[in-house]
Amino acid sequence: MTPHKRTRCSLTISTADGEFLAHYSEQGLCGLEFPSGTRRPGVSGRQSKISPQLKLWHRLAREALEHALAGQPPADLPPLDLSIGTPFQQSVWRALRRIPRGQGRSYAEVARAIGRPKAVRAVGGACGANPVPVLVPCHRVLAAGQRLGGFSGDLNWKRRLLGREGVRFSE
């Protein structure tokens, strides 16, 4: 994903899996990018001052990401700014956040959970538009029959995230 207009500041998060990039708006964390490999070293936004609030949010984001990547129990999240999404997308993202760690749901189950049982494909679209992957766990959504299904970007991330939290799936 790419930082959208709402982004005020972007800060990197170094992990054992590489350097993530977190985007913040006035309202909270509004985006998270997987390590890209092509990122210029040291970029962290053009902000001259980092407010105490932003520092807190970033610390929470870093800790939450580390826990999530390790498949550990969830840590407190910073406030999330998901206002970029359409009402439909936001309702899907809300449903994703209710899937417990270590569990999978099918796209059809998520569609049912938001009261739109036939909007199954659209749920896939909304998952793909998730601006804060990992912390908003779109990777827990599988195709029917616990099959892996798709992922925007590198499907290996989905395998890895599911594997680390012990979700069983078939290819």
Add this chain to the structure above:
DNA sequence: CCCTAGCGGTGCT
């Protein structure tokens, strides 16, 4: 396994 029809949100024209 493959193929197909049906599905609904989104983005572009």
Add this chain to the structure above:
DNA sequence: AGCACCGCTAGGG
């Protein structure tokens, strides 16, 4: 308004 694109699914060879 129209249309193509999809992280899908159930049903049928």
